[in-house]
Amino acid sequence: MGNCFSCSKVPHPPVTTNQTNSLENKDEAMELRGLFPNSWPQTGSYVPTESPVNGNKISLNTLSMLTKVGSDNCGSVPGIQNNSRSSRSFYVRLPPLGRSGLSSGLNSGSELKSQKDPSESKMNALFEQYKDPQEDVILADGIERLCADLQLSPDEFKVLVLAWKLNAEQMCQFTRQEFITGLKTMRVDSVHGIQSRLPEIVQELNANNDLFKDLYRFTFRFGLDVSSGQRILPVDMATVLWRLVFTIREPPLLTRWLKFLECHHIRGIPRDTWNMFLNFVESIGDDLSAYDDAEAWPSLFDDFVEYENDQMNQNISKDDILKNVSIDKA
Known part of the structure; x- marks a missing residue:
């Protein structure tokens, strides 16, 4: 993607004989100054100076000659060899890279950046590919086709992650605004781009x-049915979603928690209970030893801990009975 950076050369102004002789005289003066540093005059019509350019040293007049053509020179140039007229002559005649070359590089960088940005027109075309014929929304059928193209099952964790990145308001549908805004956030504009990005997002979640x-x-x-104004998640839906969202980072208590809900015929899960469950499993030990009923946990958590303790006590009692029976037989 993008264009290669390029520089264009502009011809150097012809060097006159006087300029060449001037350079040679300056080099000789510099050599004399190196041999007799203390006796070199501090004033006069000519003081040789040097300035590093690209790691090489050139005289001030030579530098000014180069900048007359283009001050923004890129790339390295051969260094000046003292006592060598051919080298100095070659250096002076070296065509610099002019300002037009630098401008070309900057433009290429801008084009490269713009090409990396996702295309909104491609996003809209992708949406049109899956949207419902009668409504401006992707419904269940379109989502199934999208999942098929992504080589995913609709009930996979990555599909939940995609819905999360699209910030979908309702299950089994994506509006145009959700779809376009979500793809912009993901910085993708194609099925292949979504496929490549989803595994990266899963790693970030982990x-x-x-x-x-x-x-x-x-x-x-x-998971809520927004159209009916549902505010509590039915326990069967909550169970499915708990298993789905904990595809990664599954807490050790999850299976026991879901078994408790099934045995006690809990009808629904409020938002607070759902949200607090994540804090609950992160702060309570696997054996529930860190649970403090004085804290403001939902009452359903109190019931769960009590149920688990009863199960544990029953298991201990059964073990004790079996041990006593074996001792009596002995």
Whole structure:
């Protein structure tokens, strides 16, 4: 992508005999000054000076001659060999890279940057490919076709991640604004671009707690039926979404938690309970030993801990009974 940087050469002004002789005289004066530093006069009509350019040294007059053609010279130039007329002559006659070459490089950089930016026209064309024929929205059928082109199953974790990046308000549909804004955020404008970006986002979610927390909270809203004004997530939907969002970073308590919900026939999960569950599993030990019922946990968490403790006590009691039976038999 982008154009290569290029520089164009402009011809150097012809060097007159007087200029060449002047340069040679200056070089000789510089050599004499090096041999007799203390006796060299501090005043006079000519004081040789040198200035480093691209790692080489050239006389001030030579530098001014170069800048007359173009001050923004790029690339290195051969150094001046003292006591060599041919080298000095070659250096003076070397065509510099003029300002037009630099401008070309800057323009190429701007073009390269613009080409790297995603194309909104391509995004709209991609949206048109999957949107519903009657409505300006991608519905379930279009999402299935998009997933097929992405080589994903609609119930995969990466599809949830895509919906999160698009900030979709409702399950099974993407509006044009959601789709275009989301792709801009992802900096992609094609199916291949989405395919390449999704694994990178999953890695970011694995490494960044705040990003995962944002995805987790989005998942609750994504599962609600917005059209009916639903505010509590049905427990069967909550169970599916908990398993889905914890495809990565699954807490050890998840299976036991879902079994508890199933056994107690919980009807729905409020937003606060959903959000607090992430904090709950991060702060409570695998054996629930760090749980403090004095903290402001939802009552459903209290019931879960009590249920788990009862299960643990029952298991201990059964083990004790089996041990006593084996001792009596002995």
